Amino acid sequence: xxxxxxxxxxxxxxxxxxxxxxxxxxxxxxxxxxxxxxxxxxxxxxxxxxxxxxxxxxxxxxxxxxxxxxxxxxxxxxxxxxxxxxxxxxxxxxxxxxxxxxxxxxxxxxxxxxxxxxxxxxxxxxxxxxxxxxxxxxxxxxxxxxxxxxxxxxxxxxxxxxxxxxxxxxxxxxxxxxxxxxxxxxxxxxxxxxxxxxxxxxxxxxxxxxxxxxxxxxxxxxxxxxxxxxxxxxxxxxxxxxxxxxxxxxxxxxxxxxxxxxxxxxxxxxxxxxxxxxxxxxxxxxxxxxxxxxxxxxxxxxxxxxxxxxxxxxxxxxxxxxxxxxxxxxxxxxxxxxxxxxxxxxxxxxxxxxxxxxxxxxxxxxxxxxxxxxxxxxxxxxxxxxxx
Amino acid sequence: xxxxxxxxxxxxxxxxxxxxxxxxxxxxxxxxxxxxxxxxxxxxxxxxxxxxxxxxxxxxxxxxxxxxxxxxxxxxxxxxxxxxxxxxxxxxxxxxxxxxxxxxxxxxxxxxxxxxxxxxxxxxxxxxxxxxxxxxxxxxxxxxxxxxxxxxxxxxxxxxxxxxxxxxxxxxxxxxxxxxxxxxxxxxxxxxxxxxxxxxxxxxxxxxxxxxxxxxxxxxxxxxxxxxxxxxxxxxxxxxxxxxxxxxxxxxxxxxxxxxxxxxxxxxxxxxxxxxxxxxxxxxxxxxxxxxxxxxxxxxxxxxxxxxxxxxxxxxxxxxxxxxxxxxxxxxxxxxxxxxxxxxxxxxxxxxxxxxxxxxxxxxxxxxxxxxxxxxxxxxxxxxxxxx
Numbered sequence: 001x002x003x004x005x006x007x008x009x010x011x012x013x014x015x016x017x018x019x020x021x022x023x024x025x026x027x028x029x030x031x032x033x034x035x036x037x038x039x040x041x042x043x044x045x046x047x048x049x050x051x052x053x054x055x056x057x058x059x060x061x062x063x064x065x066x067x068x069x070x071x072x073x074x075x076x077x078x079x080x081x082x083x084x085x086x087x088x089x090x091x092x093x094x095x096x097x098x099x100x101x102x103x104x105x106x107x108x109x110x111x112x113x114x115x116x117x118x119x120x121x122x123x124x125x126x127x128x129x130x131x132x133x134x135x136x137x138x139x140x141x142x143x144x145x146x147x148x149x150x151x152x153x154x155x156x157x158x159x160x161x162x163x164x165x166x167x168x169x170x171x172x173x174x175x176x177x178x179x180x181x182x183x184x185x186x187x188x189x190x191x192x193x194x195x196x197x198x199x200x201x202x203x204x205x206x207x208x209x210x211x212x213x214x215x216x217x218x219x220x221x222x223x224x225x226x227x228x229x230x231x232x233x234x235x236x237x238x239x240x241x242x243x244x245x246x247x248x249x250x251x252x253x254x255x256x257x258x259x260x261x262x263x264x265x266x267x268x269x270x271x272x273x274x275x276x277x278x279x280x281x282x283x284x285x286x287x288x289x290x291x292x293x294x295x296x297x298x299x300x301x302x303x304x305x306x307x308x309x310x311x312x313x314x315x316x317x318x319x320x321x322x323x324x325x326x327x328x329x330x331x332x333x334x335x336x337x338x339x340x341x342x343x344x345x346x347x348x349x350x351x352x353x354x355x356x357x358x359x360x361x362x363x364x365x366x367x368x369x370x371x372x373x374x375x376x377x378x379x380x381x382x383x384x385x386x387x388x
Numbered sequence: 389x390x391x392x393x394x395x396x397x398x399x400x401x402x403x404x405x406x407x408x409x410x411x412x413x414x415x416x417x418x419x420x421x422x423x424x425x426x427x428x429x430x431x432x433x434x435x436x437x438x439x440x441x442x443x444x445x446x447x448x449x450x451x452x453x454x455x456x457x458x459x460x461x462x463x464x465x466x467x468x469x470x471x472x473x474x475x476x477x478x479x480x481x482x483x484x485x486x487x488x489x490x491x492x493x494x495x496x497x498x499x500x501x502x503x504x505x506x507x508x509x510x511x512x513x514x515x516x517x518x519x520x521x522x523x524x525x526x527x528x529x530x531x532x533x534x535x536x537x538x539x540x541x542x543x544x545x546x547x548x549x550x551x552x553x554x555x556x557x558x559x560x561x562x563x564x565x566x567x568x569x570x571x572x573x574x575x576x577x578x579x580x581x582x583x584x585x586x587x588x589x590x591x592x593x594x595x596x597x598x599x600x601x602x603x604x605x606x607x608x609x610x611x612x613x614x615x616x617x618x619x620x621x622x623x624x625x626x627x628x629x630x631x632x633x634x635x636x637x638x639x640x641x642x643x644x645x646x647x648x649x650x651x652x653x654x655x656x657x658x659x660x661x662x663x664x665x666x667x668x669x670x671x672x673x674x675x676x677x678x679x680x681x682x683x684x685x686x687x688x689x690x691x692x693x694x695x696x697x698x699x700x701x702x703x704x705x706x707x708x709x710x711x712x713x714x715x716x717x718x719x720x721x722x723x724x725x726x727x728x729x730x731x732x733x734x735x736x737x738x739x740x741x742x743x744x745x746x747x748x749x750x751x752x753x754x755x756x757x758x759x760x761x762x763x764x765x766x767x768x769x770x771x772x773x774x775x776x
Contacts, residue, residue, distance in 0.1 A: 046628070053441050053468070053553075060470050063633045063767045074650050075628030076768070077476040080441070080466040082448050088465040092480060099486030101626075214537050240434070240463030245451045379451045380464070 004097045005225035005232035006386070007104075008037025008218030011348040014334035015182040016114050016214035022051075022061065023068035024348040026110040029214035029339075030069045033106065037218040037228055041070045044218070045102035049078045050089030050109035051338040082375030083287065085109060086215065086341025086342035087238075087382035093219050094235055095379075103221045110214035143207060143288065145247060145355040145377045147199035152291035154201060161201050161210075165192035166311045167289035168205050171384035173327050175332025177359040182211055182334030191278065206289040211334030217349070233349045236368075236385040237269025256303075256378030259298035263372070263383045267300075269325035270385035275300045275370070277323050279385075281351045281362035283344040284330040285388035295372055301382070303346070318362060326351065326360040341382060344371035348386045364388070389667040392485045393613035393620035394774070396425025402503050402722035403570040405600035408686040410439075410449065411456035416496040417602035418457045421494065421496040421769030425606040425616055429458045433490035433605070439726040448719075449703075453498065461725030471762030472674065473497060474603065474729025475626075475770035481607050482623055491609050497730030498602035516615075526667045531595060531676065533635060533765045535587035538678035540641035542589060545693040549589050553580035554699045555677035556593050559713050563720025563746040570722030572597055594677040599722030603730035605677035605737070621737045624756075625657025631766040642693075644766030647686035651760070652772045655688075658773035663688045663758070664710050667773075669739045669750035671732040673762040683760055684712070687771070702711075706750060714739065714748040729770060732759035736774045752776070 010032025012025055020028075026049070034040065049062035058064045065071075066211030081088035093105035142230055153159055175181040193204040225232040241261035244250060251257070262325040272278045284299065286292035291385030296307035299320050310316050316324035325346040327333050330340060348369035350356050374381050398420025400413055408416075414437070422428065437450035446452045450466040453459075467474035474497030481493035541547060557577055563569040575593060583592040613620040629649035632638060639645070640673050651739035660666050672687065674680035684695035689710050698704050715735040718728060736757035738744050755776030762769050 052447075054447060059440075059442060060468075060633065060764060060767055062469070063630055066630050067633050071630070072632055073629045073646055075629075075650070075653075076469075076630050077479070078467065078468040079480075081464075083672040091465070092467075095480075095483040095487040095489060101483060101486070108452065136623075145500065174617070238529055240465075241452050241458070241461045242464050244460055245446075245448065245455050248505075258461055262463070265463075376448060378452065379448055 003222040004094050004219050004235045005222065006217050006345065006349050007220045007225050007228045007232055008033040009182050009349040010036055010216050010347045011343060012214045013180050014213035014336060016313045018115050022110055022112040025112060025212060026065040026108050027069045029216040030106065030108055033216035033218050037354040039104065039218065039228065043104050044071060044106050045104050046075045046093065046096045047071055047106040047108065047344055048089040048092040049076060050079050050085040050342060051078055051111060052082065052085055053078070065108065081380045082380065083285070083337050084341055084373040084382045085338040085377035086381040087373040087384065090345055090384070091238055091240065091382065094238065097221050098163060099217055103224050105219050106216060107219065107342060108214060108216040111336035111338040112212050113210045113336060114212050121278035143199040144203055146288040146290055147202050148247065149253045149294065150201050153187050153290060153293070156254060157308065159308050162189065162193065162283050162308060163308050163312060164206055164293070165189055167286060167292045168192045168331055170311065170317060171286060171329040171331040174255065174326050174360045175328025177357045178328045178333060181328040181332050182209055183332045202288050202290070208287045208330035208335040211336040213334055213336035213339045213343065215339045215346050217243065217342060217345050231353050233352050234387050236387045237266045239263060239265025239269065239383045241381050245378065245379055255294050255298050256374060258378045258381035258382060259295065259372065259374060262381040263299050266383040266385050272385065274364065278366055279322060279368050279370050280364050280366055281326060282322045282370040282372065283325055283327065283329065283347050284372040286331050287335060288323060291374070292324065292329065299372055318360060323362040326356065326362055341373035344373055352386060352388050392482050392607050392609040392623050393610065394605050394623065394733065394737050395608045395613050395616045395620055396421040397501040397737040398424055398604050399731060399734045400567050400602045401568050401600050402601035402724060406503050410498055410500040411452050413500060413600060413602045414496050415457045416451040417497055417604040418494065418669070421604035421606050427492065427606065427616065431492050432459060432462055432494050433492050434463045434481065434484045435459050435479040435494040435496065436477040437464060438473040438495065438730060439466055439499060440468050440470065440473055441466070464524060469768045469770065471673070471725050472761040472763035472768040472770045473726040474731065475761040475772060478605060478733055478772065479626055479628065479770065482626065485607055488713065491612050493607050494604060495607065495730060496602060496604040497727035499724035499726040501598045501724060502600050502602050506667035525718050526547055531590055534619060534676040535590050536635065537641045537682065538589050541678060541681070544642060545696065547696050550581065550675040551696050551700060552579065552594055552681070553577055555674060555680045556580045556719055557670065558699065559674060559717040559719040562714045562748045563716025565634055566716050566721060566747045569716040569720050570597055571720045590676050590678070596675045596718035596723040601722055601727045603727045603734050605730060605733050606636045612662065621740050622775050624775045625654045626659065627651060627653030627771045629769050633767055643682050643686050644762060644769060647683065647760065647762060647770035648770035651687050654771040654773050660773065666754055667710060667756050667758050668752050668754055669711045669714060670758040670760065671713055671715060671717065671735050672760040674713060674719050675723060680712065680717065680761070687760055706748060711750045714744065714750055723735050727739040729761035732761055740774060740776050
């Protein structure tokens with residue numbers, strides 16, 4: 001298997017982007033990634049487009065994005081893995097190179113959620129659980145799903161709403177140093193606590209926002225990577241797993257089995273036996289504050305029930321034992337569904353290269369970063385390990 | 389790069405399948421493919437689900453299909469490449485193995501078009517061109533797009549509607565020997581000619597139908613393939629290309645540049661310099677009769693303007709110079725969008741193994757089969773070469 005490196009990474013500003021259409025937004029990220037890699041469209045052998053399609057203006061987004069970005073007639077496909085769609089796009093581009101089919105491949109994730117021509121965003125997100133059974137019959141929306149997890153975790157481990165809120169405070173703090181983030185203002189604990197309930201015990205400021213945005217990475221085989229850059233960021237491994245579509249079939253609501261499985265695969269592939277010692281910085285899927293705490297445990301940063309202590313002790317801040325979501329996370333950076341995973345990859349690359357603003361740059365000791373991207377409520381999990 | 393073989397292939401009956409839901413339909417094909425390979429779900433490392441999502445009951449079809457089929461917690465994603473979606477799913481499974489990430493992977497394509505909860509099929513297919521410009525402004529539907537190609541071809545090469553109709557006669561003839569086909573009755577030239585116009589000069593019997601169906605293939609690396617079967621069918625190469633979303637930007641309406649490019653890649657990869665001599669049997673994307681004739685030329689079976697002569701001379705019948713669509717093609721076998729490309733792979737495997745019914749079994753001399761799967765009107769093209 002050929003080694004594969006990220007040689008270019010680009011991002012749009014995340015937020016409410018009613019100024020441009022989906023294709024243009026994708027192009028902003030692609031352009032930035034191509035420039036970062038120092039290549040042109042003709043140098044790209046294949047591109048994968050991550051887009052859920054749920055909100056799309058166009059039913060063939062890979063084609064319209066490709067044409068707008070000047071990538072036609074390169075080979076392409078659209079991929080979807082719910083909120084892990086961006087990571088699935090990276091997987092396809094990565095394997096195109098690792099299999100020897102391509103030398104340079106591009107993965108772009110894009111989502112336009114505001115001004116959707118197809119319907120109400122919250123209704124459509126609600127369907128990302130189990131549509132025919134839980135959504136249609138019980139009206140369970142997406143915040144409702146994670147509220148079940150939050151309630152179960154709080155009940156079992158004597159955790160308070162204030163504990164969850166600490167995740168929001170951290171992520172908004174780092175978002176304030178990220179010019180690409182949707183929210184760049186810090187919030188106080190009392191702001192989170194006084195925000196309105198979305199689904200008890202989760203409040204507005206426990207929740208990631210509706211976001212427009214795009215992110216792109218250029219991947220290359222070893223020979224091409226060495227020519228293009230002095231700081232290739234290697235994809236060491238990627239784990240991928242799925243979970244039941246039905247929450248009623250989950251064993252408990254204290255973790256996501258798909259995350260545990262994907263992490264085990266990724267750690268095996270990258271030779272990681274002690275994540276706290278070997279990983280310098282992580283981005284995890286904090287679609288709600290509870291999700292970040294569950295991720296600490298699912299990824300082995302803490303034992304079951306002890307993830308909350310990491311945030312209480314500020315151990316997932318920049319100078320803690322395992323810095324998490326120094327870009328603001330889904331919570332403050334934003335969560336443009338199909339782009340989120342690709343945005344995580346961009347952050348991993350910037351951190352490993354030491355290019356983040358000093359207020360949110362992790363100390364890179366081992367040269368290893370991790371991204372954890374969940375689709376649905378653990379329907380999908382993609383865990384990727386990057387290294388210098 | 390590891391060699392990759394198809395070791396199992398399965399299909400549902402194509403047609404109007406209002407008796408079952410999408411997940412069950414996918415399972416019928418997966419079950420048949422697993423049994424054909426002699427393996428169980430636990431032996432599958434990764435699965436890719438091809439589904440356009442446009443008509444879906446569930447917004448996360450890869451998850452619900454996987455769970456219904458007992459594949460959870462295996463890694464997965466959904467892929468989409470319009471009518472070439474099934475081939476895109478095969479590409480992802482193929483590269484998962486070729487990259488060394490998986491030893492055994494499954495690709496399934498599935499589409500449920502009847503009883504769609506999301507809207508009128510013809511309107512939704514119409515959007516597979518260029519939604520915002522051509523569809524919204526000119527009302528150009530899908531048959532309308534191909535009618536432009538048919539008109540241009542007829543005008544330039546003095547071709548009659550009767551010539552196009554010959555493709556329908558051939559494909560319905562072979563459909564009559566295919567128990568999985570949607571239409572199993574032969575049609576006469578006068579039947580095609582007297583069928584009503586859908587978009588001049590294309591008539592109802594020039595057009596592929598609305599179809600429900602699923603198809604699946606099990607792929608394996610060389611070591612696993614040798615253990616599992618005595619008749620592995622190797623994926624020799626796959627070409628993939630994209631084309632402009634706008635028909636108004638196409639240079640002419642006499643061929644699909646994406647097909648030409650994808651074929652060139654596939655031929656290069658498989659060492660094919662003389663397709664008529666080296667390929668034993670082909671399935672091509674005959675969504676309309678004109679599309680099959682264009683495919684003859686785009687794939688190098690005939691020079692420009694001479695494709696029509698192949699069908700006039702019955703050279704694409706079973707005993708002709710290059711047998712095409714001996715399963716009935718999209719025209720008679722049916723065209724369940726996301727499943728079509730996977731169904732082509734199943735046909736290639738059955739032909740190479742000599743397992744087709746004698747009335748429609750090609751003579752296998754070189755042990756080479758080709759599949760040609762188009763998305764949109766040349767928005768996507770996937771060309772795959774299989775060999776014994």
